[in-house]
Amino acid sequence: MQQPHRYDHTAVEQRAQRAWREADVFATPDDATDPTYVLGMFPYPSGELHMGHVRNYTITDAFARFERMQGNEVLHPMGWDAFGLPAENAAIERETNPREWTLECIERMRGQLHDLGFGYDWRREVTTCDPGYYRWNQWLFKHLYENGLVDRREATVNWCPSCETVLADEQVEGEDEHCWRCGTLVEQRDLDQWFLRITEYAEELLEGIDDLDEWPANVREMQRNWIGRQDGATVEFVIEGEPVEVFTTRLDTVVGATFFALAPGHSLTSTLVADDPELGSEIDDLKARIDSSAEDEEKRGVFTGAYAKNPATGEEIPVYVADFVLADVGTGALMGVPGHDERDHEFAEKYDIEIRQVIAPEREAGNGDGENADSDGDGANGIEDTDGIDVNDAAFTADGVLVNSGEYSGLDSASAREQLIADIESAAAHTQYRLRDWLISRQRYWGTPIPMVECPDCGYVPIPDERLPVTLPEFVPTTGNPLEADEVKSWRETDCPDCGGSARRETDTMDTFVDSSWYYLRYISPDLDELPFDTERASDWMPVDHYVGGIEHAVLHLLYSRFVTRALSDLDMLSVEEPFEHYLAQGMVQLDGETMSKSTGNVVSPQRIVDEYGADTARLFILSAAQPETAFDWTEEGVESSHGFLARLHGVIGTIADGKGGIDDADNTAGSDARDGADTGDVHEYVEREIDATIVSATEEYEDFRFNRAVREIRSLVGLLAQYRDYADSDRAIVERGLVTVVKALGPIAPHLCEELWDRLDGEGLLAEAAWPTPNEDTDGYDRERRLIENTREDVRHIVDVAGIDDPEHVEIVVAPAWKHRALEIALGADAEENVIGAIMANEEIRAQGDAAAEYGQDLAAERRSLSPALSAGREEATLRRATWLIEREFDATVTVRAGDDAEEDTASNAKPGRPAIDIEA
C-alpha cells in the first residue's frame, strides 16, 4: 500500500544506542537488592566476535531486557578472559607483546558488542590480564594455600609440546589424549607442579550435582562421570614381608584372586627388581609402552618371582608388573581376579594363570534367560553350584552369590563385601574418586604469576597480601617459558618474605581457568580494593540466576567454578555454595549442518550481517531459528525473512504514526455498515482478546527462554493487526494498542528498531525502561476460545472444500443449546460408578428434551472418560460472534451466529458444546 518508510538500520541502531547510553539504562546500582543475575560466559579476546558469541550474548541480552521490563533489577555484566597462550603467539607473529595485542582485541570486540546492542553495565567490566584483577587470583591462591588447598608436588603430568606447558587432566581430551586448545597429542612428564586440591571437595561437588536441577541432564552426568566416585575397600597383600595396599570394588571376589599386579611405576616395583638387571630392563620396556600412548594393545606383564599373600586365604599368589596397571589409579597395585574381571581374565589367559570361579549368578525364580544356563553347563570343572557359568571362557563380572569361598559361600556379593571388610584385619571400606587435583602451573608468560618465592633456606614462601600483585615483567619472545629467559632475571631475583635472604620467584603462571573460576564474583564489586569481592553484597546477589554458554566447559570451567565457590564459602567469604542456579547450554551455530569453525572456513561473519542487515535482524534470526539449546543452521533465507519482517513492521508503524495510514479516524462510529451478524464491537473485542492472549503466552515463553515461540506469537499478532487494520471499521486505539504490544514484546529481541517504533508511537521514555505489557482482562479460558474459533474456521473450510461449494453465500453457525452444556457439566461431575444417563435425566429441563436428550446422553456416556469441559453456551456464542468477521473476509459470505435455543431444531441438533453446527448456503 503506502510507500514503506525506508528502514535505515544503521541510523536506527545508532540513535537507540546513544539514547541508552545517555540514560545509563543498563547500570546496576550497588545498592540493588538481589538483582536478577544474567550472565554469558565471558569471551577470550581473539579480536573477532563469532556467531557463537552472538548467539550466546543475544540470549542473555534478550532475557536481561525482558527481566528489566518486568520491573526487576538486573545485573548483566561483561568482561574478558584475557590471559592465554594465543596472545603470546600472536604477539610474536606481529612483533608486539601480548598485553598490547590483547588490549587491541578487547577494544575491537567491545565495539562489536556495542554494535549488536547488548546492554551491559560496562562500569563493571573486568579484564583478567589487568593487575587489578589478577592480584585477586594471587590473593585467592594464597588463601587457598593457607587453608591447605594448595600443594606443590612431583607428579606425572600432561605436557603439550606445542603449547610448551603442562595441562590439567580436564584439559586433555579424547582417547588419543590431545590438548584442548591446540589438538596436539600430549606427553607425560614427571615435574614439580602446583595443584589446587579440588579432590578435597570431590564428595561435595558430587552431592551438589543433585541440587542443580536447572542444569541440563547431560552436563550433570558428565560431571558425575568426571568425579567418578567408586565405593569399595582397601586391603593389604603382603609381599616379601611388605604390606602393599590395593583398592577394589569387588572384595567379594578376593578368594578368587590368583595373581597380583603392580604398576611399573609403583615404588615396590623398583625394589623387587633391584638386583635383577634383566627384569629391570623388561620393566623399562613396559613403562615405555605406556608412555607411547598404548592403544588397545595386548596386555603385557613380567613375573617378578615374588609372591603375595592373599589376606583372605593366606595363599601365595604370583606378583607381576603389568602395563595395564596405572600408577595413578587406585593405589597403583591390584589383585587379579581372572574369573570375574575381563581385564584380569585376558591377562591370566596370556600368562597361564589359574582362573577360579568364586561368584555364581544369583538364581531368581523365573529367570528364563537361558543364555548362560544351558551353555554346556556339564563341562564344568568339577566345581559345583556354578550355575552353568564357565569362567574359563569369559569372566563373569556381575554381582551374584559366592561359591568356592569357604565360610563365605552362599553369601550374596554385597553381604560378602561387608563381611570381608569386618573379617580381614587390613581391609577397610574406602571410597575413591577419579577426579584428580587441579594442576594449575603453566610454563607460560601470559598468565597470573604464582605468588610464591623459593628461598634456599625457607623453601617455598607465599608473598604477603600487601605485596601483591606480583606483576608480569616485560614480554620476551622466546621458546620455552619467557619468565625463565635471561632478560627477566632481575624480575626473578627477589628476597624472601620470611628471612629476607635472596630468593627466586616462581616462574610458573596460573592456568587461565583460575581467572574464570571466580570472575562472576568480581562483577559484583569490580573496584573493591581490599578484597576480591564484597562478601555481603555477593551473598545477596549470588548465585548467578541464569548462566548461558557453550557446553564445551561442562567439566572445565563449570567444575572449577563450583569448586572455588565452595572453597570461598568455607573461607567464610560467601554464603552460597553453588555459583550457577540455572545453566543453559546454548547450541551450535552451523552452516550446512557443519559447526562453524575458522579452520574449515565455513563461517558467517557477524560483522557482515550487522552491516548488511543490522543488529536487530541478526538477533531476531538467531532467536527465532531454534530453541537456545539446540543447534541450528544459519541460512541466508532465514536472515532475509527476519529482516523482511522488521522492515514491514517498520513500514506499518511508520504509516500509522504519520496518520496517513490505512486506518480511519479513531472516532469513526461503528454500526453504519450493517453486515449481517457481525457487530463491529465484537470484532474489536476479538482483536483485544488476541492482544491479551499474545501477551500472556509471549510472557510465558520468555520466562522459559523460548524466544522462538515468543516470536511466533508476536508475528501472528502482527498478521492479525494487519487484517484488522484493513477492516473497514477498525478502531485506531486498538490497532495502536496492538502495535504497542508488538513493539514491547519484541523489544528484548530487536531492541533498536523497537526503541525507534516506540518513539514513533509516542511511548513515554525509553522502551528499554518501559513496563512489560499486561493483558486488559483476565485471560482465563482464552485457550479454549482460540481453539473453538480455529476449529470452527477449519470446519467451515472443510465443508466448503469437501462439499464442493464454489461460492458460499451465507454461513450459519449454531451453538449447542444450553441444555446440552448443562448435560455435559453433569456428566463431567458424575462419579465413576454413577450412571451418566441417569444423572442427566434427573434434570428436569433436560428430560423435557425427550429423545434428543436420551440420544445425547448416550453419546456422553460412551465418551464419559474423555470428556473435557467446554465454554458455557453464552460464552461460546459470544466467542464465535467475535470471530465472524474473519470468516466473512475469508469466504466473502455473510455469517450468522445463533444460540441453539433460538435456532431451527434440525441444525441445532448437530451442535455439541465446543462444536457448533454449521450450515452453509451456496
Added chain:
RNA sequence: GCGAGGGUGGCCGAGCCAGGUCAAAGGCGGCGGGCUUAAGACCCGCUCACGUAGGUGUUCAUGCGUUCGAAUCGCAUCCCUCGCACCA
C-alpha cells in the same frame, strides 16, 4: 564396554515429564488462490489416504504389554548422538 540423551508426517522440529482437547504446533519445501501488465515480495489456504457437509481409515523406530483409551507409561530389540573409558 559403562553412562546420558534421542529416533515424530518430504525435510527441520514441537509435543512425551503431568495418557484423552493429537492426523499431531511452527518453519522450510511443494501445490492452489489473492495482489500484480508480469515476476518477485507480501497475504490467504492446502500439503497421510479415501470422501459432493465438518466423516472414515491408517500413522509418531520395531515388537510386546499396562489402560476404557498410548506419540505420551512399562519391558525388550534395533539404530543415532554425546560423554567417559586398560578406573582395579
